[in-house]
Amino acid sequence: xxxxxxxxxxxxxxxxxxxxxxxxxxxxxxxxxxxxxxxxxxxxxxxxxxxxxxxxxxxxxxxxxxxxxxxxxxxxxxxxxxxxxxxxxxxxxxxxxxxxxxxxxxxxxxxxxxxxxxxxxxxxxxxxxxxxxxxxxxxxxxxxxxxxxxxxxxxxxxxxxxxxxxxxxxxxxxxxxxxxxxxxxxxxxxxxxxxxxxxxxxxxxxxxxxxxxxxxxxxxxxxxxxxxxxxxxxxxxxxxxxxxxxxxxxxxxxxxxxxxxxxxxxxxxxxxxxxxxxxxxxxxxxxxxxxxxxxxxxxxxxxxxxxxxxxxxxxxxxxxxxxxxxxxxxxxxxxxxxxxxxxxxxxxxxxxxxxxxxxxxxxxxxxxxxxxxxxxxxxxxxxxxxxxxxxxxxxxxxxxxxxxxxxxxxxxxxxxxxxxxxxxxxxxxxxxxxxxxxxxxxxxxxxxxxxxxxxxxxxxxxxxxxxxxxxxxxxxxxxxxxxxxxxxxxxxxxxxxxxxxxxxxxxxxxxxxxxxxxxxxxxxxxxxxxxxxxxxxxxxxxxxxxxxxxxxxxxxxxxxxxxxxxxxxxxxxxxxxxxxxxxxxxxxxxxxxxxxxxxxxxxxxxxxxxxx
Amino acid sequence: xxxxxxxxxxxxxxxxxxxxxxxxxxxxxxxxxxxxxxxxxxxxxxxxxxxxxxxxxxxxxxxxxxxxxxxxxxxxxxxxxxxxxxxxxxxxxxxxxxxxxxxxxxxxxxxxxxxxxxxxxxxxxxxxxxxxxxxxxxxxxxxxxxxxxxxxxxxxxxxxxxxxxxxxxxxxxxxxxxxxxxxxxxxxxxxxxxxxxxxxxxxxxxxxxxxxxxxxxxxxxxxxxxxxxxxxxxxxxxxxxxxxxxxxxxxxxxxxxxxxxxxxxxxxxxxxxxxxxxxxxxxxxxxxxxxxxxxxxxxxxxxxxxxxxxxxxxxxxxxxxxxxxxxxxxxxxxxxxxxxxxxxxxxxxxx
Ligand SMILES: Cc1ncc(C[n+]2csc(CCOP(=O)(O)OP(=O)(O)O)c2C)c(N)n1
Ligand code: SF4
Ligand SMILES: [Mg+2]
Numbered sequence: 028x029x030x031x032x033x034x035x036x037x038x039x040x041x042x043x044x045x046x047x048x049x050x051x052x053x054x055x056x057x058x059x060x061x062x063x064x065x066x067x068x069x070x071x072x073x074x075x076x077x078x079x080x081x082x083x084x085x086x087x088x089x090x091x092x093x094x095x096x097x098x099x100x101x102x103x104x105x106x107x108x109x110x111x112x113x114x115x116x117x118x119x120x121x122x123x124x125x126x127x128x129x130x131x132x133x134x135x136x137x138x139x140x141x142x143x144x145x146x147x148x149x150x151x152x153x154x155x156x157x158x159x160x161x162x163x164x165x166x167x168x169x170x171x172x173x174x175x176x177x178x179x180x181x182x183x184x185x186x187x188x189x190x191x192x193x194x195x196x197x198x199x200x201x202x203x204x205x206x207x208x209x210x211x212x213x214x215x216x217x218x219x220x221x222x223x224x225x226x227x228x229x230x231x232x233x234x235x236x237x238x239x240x241x242x243x244x245x246x247x248x249x250x251x252x253x254x255x256x257x258x259x260x261x262x263x264x265x266x267x268x269x270x271x272x273x274x275x276x277x278x279x280x281x282x283x284x285x286x287x288x289x290x291x292x293x294x295x296x297x298x299x300x301x302x303x304x305x306x307x308x309x310x311x312x313x314x315x316x317x318x319x320x321x322x323x324x325x326x327x328x329x330x331x332x333x334x335x336x337x338x339x340x341x342x343x344x345x346x347x348x349x350x351x352x353x354x355x356x357x358x359x360x361x362x363x364x365x366x367x368x369x370x371x372x373x374x375x376x377x378x379x380x381x382x383x384x385x386x387x388x389x390x391x392x393x394x395x396x397x398x399x400x401x402x403x404x405x406x407x408x409x410x411x412x413x414x415x416x417x418x419x420x421x422x423x424x425x426x427x428x429x430x431x432x433x434x435x436x437x438x439x440x441x442x443x444x445x446x447x448x449x450x451x452x453x454x455x456x457x458x459x460x461x462x463x464x465x466x467x468x469x470x471x472x473x474x475x476x477x478x479x480x481x482x483x484x485x486x487x488x489x490x491x492x493x494x495x496x497x498x499x500x501x502x503x504x505x506x507x508x509x510x511x512x513x514x515x516x517x518x519x520x521x522x523x524x525x526x527x528x529x530x531x532x533x534x535x536x537x538x539x540x541x542x543x544x545x546x547x548x549x550x551x552x553x554x555x556x557x558x559x560x561x562x563x564x565x566x567x568x569x570x571x572x573x574x575x576x577x578x579x580x581x582x583x584x585x586x587x588x589x590x591x592x593x594x595x596x597x598x599x600x601x602x603x604x605x606x607x608x609x610x611x612x613x614x615x616x617x618x619x620x621x622x623x624x625x626x627x628x629x630x631x632x633x634x635x636x637x638x639x
Numbered sequence: 640x641x642x643x644x645x646x647x648x649x650x651x652x653x654x655x656x657x658x659x660x661x662x663x664x665x666x667x668x669x670x671x672x673x674x675x676x677x678x679x680x681x682x683x684x685x686x687x688x689x690x691x692x693x694x695x696x697x698x699x700x701x702x703x704x705x706x707x708x709x710x711x712x713x714x715x716x717x718x719x720x721x722x723x724x725x726x727x728x729x730x731x732x733x734x735x736x737x738x739x740x741x742x743x744x745x746x747x748x749x750x751x752x753x754x755x756x757x758x759x760x761x762x763x764x765x766x767x768x769x770x771x772x773x774x775x776x777x778x779x780x781x782x783x784x785x786x787x788x789x790x791x792x793x794x795x796x797x798x799x800x801x802x803x804x805x806x807x808x809x810x811x812x813x814x815x816x817x818x819x820x821x822x823x824x825x826x827x828x829x830x831x832x833x834x835x836x837x838x839x840x841x842x843x844x845x846x847x848x849x850x851x852x853x854x855x856x857x858x859x860x861x862x863x864x865x866x867x868x869x870x871x872x873x874x875x876x877x878x879x880x881x882x883x884x885x886x887x888x889x890x891x892x893x894x895x896x897x898x899x900x901x902x903x904x905x906x907x908x909x910x911x912x913x914x915x916x917x918x919x920x921x922x923x924x925x926x927x928x929x930x931x932x933x934x935x936x937x938x939x940x941x942x943x944x945x946x947x948x949x950x951x952x953x954x955x956x957x958x959x960x961x962x963x964x965x966x967x968x969x970x971x972x973x974x975x976x977x978x979x980x981x982x983x984x985x986x987x988x989x990x
Contacts, residue, residue, distance in 0.1 A: 066990065240989035254982070256972030259738045261731075282977045300961045301970055303738045308764040312731035315724075315761070319735025322722060323700075324968040327735065345725050435986055438979040444972035477968070478700040478736065479743050482718035485697060489723040490705075499713075 034125075034227050039069050039094040041228035042101035043178070045108040046118040047171075050082030053110065055196075056171035057088040058430065060178055063189045064092055065241050065432055068233040072098035074429050074623050079266070079369045085114045092230060098432070099548035102625040105228050106181070108174060115140055127226060129177060131170070148222055150177050155213050160206065169210035176214020183225035185232070186215065240435050244426035245330075247397035248356055249274035250436070251404025252328055253282060256444060257354070259327040260304045261316030263335060266368045267424040268358035271330035276304055310335035314342045314353065321352045322488065324449065324477040326408050328354035333362045333375050336382065336419075343417050344383025345490045347513070350464070350475065352411035352447070355379075355419045356404065358427040361621040370621025371424035373543055374593035379419040380571055380601055386510060388517045390418045391571040392524060395546040396426060398433035399569075403525065405442075412447035414472060414520050423592070425623040426544045448474040455483045463488075463497035464509055471516035517572055524570025527577055532557070535564040538584035539633070540577075540613070542568045542591060542598055545624050549590050552629035559630075561637065563588075571601065578606035581613060588633055590616040592624060657693035665690040667714040672707055675862075677829035677855030677870075678777045682714045684832050685746070685775075688839035689716055692887065700736060700743045704729040704758060707784045708750035708777035708855070727758025730765035730774070734956070737770050740966035741957045744843060745772035751792040752782040755810045759791075762812075766819040768956045769847040773839065776812050776850070777829070779857035780868035787860030798865030812852040813933060813947060817926055823849035824929075824948040828873050829856065831944070837885040838946050844887065846907030847955050854942065878936055880918070881945030886911040904949045912949060923949050 043060075047053035054075070061073035071092050078084035091101045107122045109115055109130045115137070119128055124144040130136060132149025141147065152173050156166045172193075179189050190208060197204035218224055248271050252260070262272045283301040307313040313329040320327035331339070336357055346353045359375045361367035379391055390410055392403040403420050411418040448468065455461060455476065463486045467473050473495075476484030486497045494505035495512075532553075541549040546567055553563050566580045581587050581602065589599040596615035603610040616632045618624050653661035665686045670679050689699065696718030703709035705726035712721045724732045733747050754762045754776045765774070780793040789797070792812070793805045816824045823845045827835040835853065842849030854873055856862045862869045867876075888909040902914040902923055914923050922928045929948045936943045963970075977985075 240986050242989045246989075250982075250985075254976050256970075256975035258967040258970065258975065259735060261735060282981065283975065298961045299963050301963065301967065301975060303957070303960045303962055303967060305734065305738060305768070305956075307731070308760050311728065312734070312761055312764065315728045315731025316735035316738065318724075319702075319722075319732040319737070320739035320968075321735075322732075323736045323739035323966070325739035325966075326972065327739065341725055342728060436982055438976075438982045440979050442976070446972075476720070477740075478720035478722075479698060479740060479966075480720070482697045485718050485720050487713055487721035487723060490725055491723065 037228040038231050039092055039233060041105040042089060042091040042103065043106040043108065043182075044104040044118070044121065045088040045090070046111045046114050047086050047088065048111050048113070049078055049080050049084045049086040051171070052168040053086070053088070053171045056175040057090070059189065059192055060175055060184065061090050061430065062192055062241060063179070063184050064090070064230055065236055065239075066188045066192070067185055067230055068236050069230055070094060070096040070098055070235050070432055072429070072431065074100055074425065076622060077369050079367065085111050094233060094235070096235070097547060097551040097554075097626070099551055100623040100625040102627050106178075106226070108178065110174065119145070129174065129181070148177075148181070150174065150214065150217055152214075155217065156210070159209065159213060165206060169206060172207050172210035173214040176211040177218040178214075179211070180215045180218035180224045181222065181226050181229075183229035183231065236432055238435050239432045241430050241432055242397045243270070243428055243430050244394070244397040244400040244422050245270035245358065245428060246274045247401040247436070248330070248404045248420065248422065248427070249278055251401040253278045254438060255326060255405040255408040257326040257328050257408065258302050259316065259320035259325045260302075261307045261313035261327070261329050262304070262331065263307050263310045263313050265332045265335055267360055267428045268330045268332045268335070268356065270428065271356055271358065272304065279304070310338040311342065314339040314355070317353045317355075318342060318346050318351050321411070322478065326354075326412070328356060328408070330356040330358065332358050332360045332368075333378065334365070336375055336378055340383045343389070344385055344387050346417045347383060347387045347389065348385070348490055349488045350415040350473070351488075352415055353417040354407045354411050355417060357419055357421050359421060359423040361619075367621045369424070371544070371623055372592050372619055372621060373421070373423055373545075374597065374619065375421060376591075376593070376597040376601060379421060382417070386514075388514070388572070390414065390416060390517070390520050390524060392418065392420045393543040393569055394420065394422060394426065395543055395567065396433050397431050398436060400426060401436050406525065409445040410520065410523055413445045413523065414470070414516060415447055415475060416516070421543065423544050448472055450474045450476050450480070450484055452481045455481045458483055461486065462495060464493065464495040464512075467512055470519040471512050521572040521574050524572065524574070526574050527569055527580070528567040529576060529580060530565040532562050532564060535562045535584075536586075537561065537633075537637075538564045538566065538580055538587040540566045540568065540580065540587055540589045540598070540602070545590050545592065548624040548626045549629055551626035552633070555626055555630045556633060559634065559639075561633065561639070568598065571605075573602065573605055577602060578608055581606065581608045587613045588616050588636070589613050590624070590629055592619050593617065594619045656690050658695060660690065660693070662686060662690045664696065664718070665716050667712070667717045670711070670714045672710065673859045675858040676707065677779060677857065678708050678711050679714070680829040680832065681775065681777055681835070681853050681855055682711045684835040684839060685715045687832070688836050688843065691836070692840055692843055694744055694843065698743055699746060701746050701748065702729050702733045702736070703748040704750070704753035705784070706750035706753050706782070707857070708748055709753060711777070712748050727753050727756070728761060729753070730758060730761035730770070733772055734765055734768060734770050737772060737956065739968045741771065741962070741964075742966045745770075747772055747774045749774070749776050750783070751776060751778040751780060751790040755791040755812060759810070763815070763819045766816055766821045766848050766850065769822055769953055771847055771955045771957070772849070773842040774848055774850045776852045777855040778812070778852050778868065779855050779861050780866065781857050781861040783857045783860060787857070794867040797867045798863070800860050800863060804865070811933075812850060814930065816850045817930055817948065821850055821948065822847035822950040822953045825849070825946040826852045826854070826942070826944045828854045828877055828944055830870060830873065834879065834882075834944060837883055840887065841883065841885040841906065841910070841912045841946060844885070844906045844908050844910045845949070846951060847953055873942065876940060876942050878941040878943050879945060881914060881921070881923075881943060881947055883946040884913040886913065904951065907951050912946060914946070923947065
């Protein structure tokens with residue numbers, strides 16, 4: 028970037044990277060900045076790139092501001108906030124030419140680290156905090172708010188909004204509120220007195236986010252489970268899924284707890300919880316609990332990540348074969364094994380599609396962001412009960428743990444839960460006999476009964492071979508009749524899962540397919556490609572089994588690219604296996620190092636593969 | 640084995656229980672286990688217990704893992720819903736079923752392989768959570784279904800049909816239960832229906848997880864000389880000092896006041912368990928006394944049977960969770976969903 032472009036005014040289009048030390052309290056300062064920009068009405072994203080560590084290792088936070096809404100990871104940074112001496116060298120190297128580095132000038136910067144083409148903005152953060160705060164812990168914590176103050180001035184962020192946010196956060200702690208306001212002021216004043224504020228790239232108010240919220244996917248998914256009427260949950264803690272259940276627990280305590288006053292003033296009130304969440308001994312138990320509860324007719328779910336899915340495999344096959352609903356939320360992280368548990372990936376696609384031994388196939392949903400995580404969580408319960416089978420919602424760490432600007436969530440008051448084909452006592456009353464796996468409907472679903480229903484409806488669920496009457500069998504034809512129906516039942520779900528999103532452009536010569544959280548980066552890439560003369564149609568797959576449109580899209584393009592975040596091109600394989608389009612007709616574009624996808628990665632890869 | 644022999648025309652009319660049902664109404668499919676298998680005798684005792692208790696069949700949910708033992712729920716209470724699940728996972732599935740619907744009577748059938756090896760974690764945690772269910776371990780010291788490998792309950796020195804004697808210390812489910820905070824622990828012998836039936840009835844009445852370890856000889860793989868889970872060994876080494884009577888709520892509630900050597904434990908539902916002729920230092924509600932009693936006898940090569948421990952004061956999973964008395968599965972989704980206005984309001988926090 029030439030100096031011209033560096034000094035040219037750029038409004039609401041830049042990115043900032045903050046380099047911190049894990050466990051020093053930087054997270055709240057960083058999200059404060061992001062939230063303030065959001066409240067100014069500007070599309071923004073905040074990506075936390077954190078280590079698997081509680082304290083001490085390097086951690087980064089990236090803020091991208093983009094008026095068009097392209098807020099996928101930027102990969103080039105206009106401002107580096109270098110707060111970790113350990114990583115100075117890399118961080119300073121990472122800034123765009125013509126960019127800026129903000130650092131703590133309480134200590135001199137090693138001459139060797141200096142670059143001619145970037146501007147260094149020294150703020151004596153440690154010195155300021157030592158002079159202004161007494162408690163050692165406060166001196167460390169307030170450094171974060173002080174650098175946030177300097178950034179507020181440098182980027183032209185609305186000071187009142189930031190002050191209001193601090194007051195809201197510390198509404199119930201006056202002392203902390205005052206310390207924070209004071210630290211903010213220290214940074215702000217220093218920047219105003221010593222630098223030209225704002226920098227050439229900065230923010231100006233917009234109204235693009237007035238109907239939006241700032242929410243992470245784990246919270247949104249938990250809200251979906253609450254709204255879908257889930258009452259029983261089984262789980263085992265694992266990053267990055269833990270917050271799904273933490274949030275579900277909190278939401279239940281607010282929306283599902285009734286306090287019943289005592290009969291007399293001496294009689295204490297009692298609580299009544301319309302939910303039961305079991306922190307299980309492992310993920311096998313977690314899915315077992317879900318199966319037991321779903322068998323009994325409650326809406327039940329578990330949330331986990333890849334290692335948990337691996338453990339659940341045996342019981343997922345049991346659920347598939349015995350036709351028990353189950354909702355599994357998989358917040359994917361980087362595998363295999365423990366892999367990089369605080370990094371993102373989309374590498375559980377095939378694991379979930381065919382989870383368990385034997386011939387199995389499951390229903391998968393791929394939300395792109397927290398808003399769809401809410402919506403698809405609700406859909407998961409409807410699908411699981413309609414098709415009496417496990418349903419996986421495949422989120423990832425980026426969607427689950429980062430805050431996203433998404434349209435405000437809405438709820439249709441006319442929502443009627445699809446509880447599937449269940450025969451209750453009144454239905455059984457007229458029946459002479461009930462056979463669990465006979466009399467399939469158009470979707471190849473048979474009616475079930477719930478434990479406790481009349482004796483006519485009593486049957487014996489078994490994972491061993493059974494015929495359509497639910498009886499034990501080792502007969503080849505009777506066995507095949509049931510598993511063949513299961514295959515057809517799975518295929519029927521294609522019409523029920525969220526349809527793929529297809530966007531066509533005039534003169535398109537290639538097709539680009541993607542899924543989940545890659546959405547924004549791929550859309551941006553398609554714009555960038557068009558600027559380079561490569562016109563592409565876009566398709567985002569949202570569910571499995573695939574709708575006919577998925578096959579059609581591949582067949583309509585002489586060349587398609589499948590963009591996903593795993594090493595082996597799992598979506599590409601799944602499309603080929605399931606639609607029978609030749610795998611060579613699709614080219615993989617992959618990023619699987621654990622960080623959220625950037626449009627540049629997609630553009631570079633496609634351009635290279637096209638041989639341009 | 641009543642579940643196998645089913646005369647088409649009964650010679651005399653069969654007696655009826657309070658619901659007007661005969662014992663036949665509590666039976667299930669024909670057993671396919673080996674003739675003489677201890678598990679079939681346990682099935683018969685379960686049939687009797689539920690018949691005597693007049694439990695409506697459809698209010699029973701029977702679950703199991705995988706093994707010969709786990710096949711048996713098909714052989715009792717035809718009118719109950721059943722779930723033959725996966726090896727070792729029954730306790731987890733039962734926990735979920737109970738979580739969703741606390742209104743049913745749950746009975747889980749498992750084997751020593753199912754519960755003490757592959758599923759020991761789930762058993763331990765179901766005990767801790769005090770899931771209200773009857774949990775029967777049909778303990779034969781071997782893996783019957785996979786043809787006779789020694790299980791984790793095989794005693795040191797115990798010989799499998801083929802191969803060397805066991806050298807690894809066994810797991811005693813009763814001692815495991817004590818350590819896990821179990822609230823009801825009993826041991827019995829498949830060959831002793833007189834003892835097993837009242838224990839099963841007390842277990843059904845118990846407010847929590849009732850663990851019953853039933854020594855159940857495997858006639859095919861573990862009923863020979865050198866086996867400590869054989870019919871002969873049990874007949875020679877069983878010590879039935881902890882004799883129990885179970886007095887259900889509805890009958891003779893004015894049970895005679897116990898004399899010396901007797902302890903009475905009232906059950907949650909008002910029934911009574913009476914411990915007869917127990918040693919004076921034996922308190923069925925004191926973990927330590929139970930443990931030392933069992934260990935003392937063990938060191939003499941004796942197997943103590945009977946209802947060994949009861950604690951009716953602990954809370955169940957549901958009581959700890961403050962859930963409603965009716966099953967959570969009954970609450971309609973429309974009642975559980977907070978609705979559009981609440982969604983609007985709560986999103987103020989996400990601005
Ligand atoms: C995951 C898994 N591993 C192994 C098996 C094979 N298997 C079936 S039953 C059994 C052991 C059963 O022993 P136990 O629970 O003591 O029952 P028993 O047959 O003795 O009554 C084993 C190992 C299985 N079904 N599933
Ligand atoms: S193998 Fe043993 S446990 Fe299995 S049915 Fe035969 S006797 Fe019973
Ligand atoms: Mg066994």
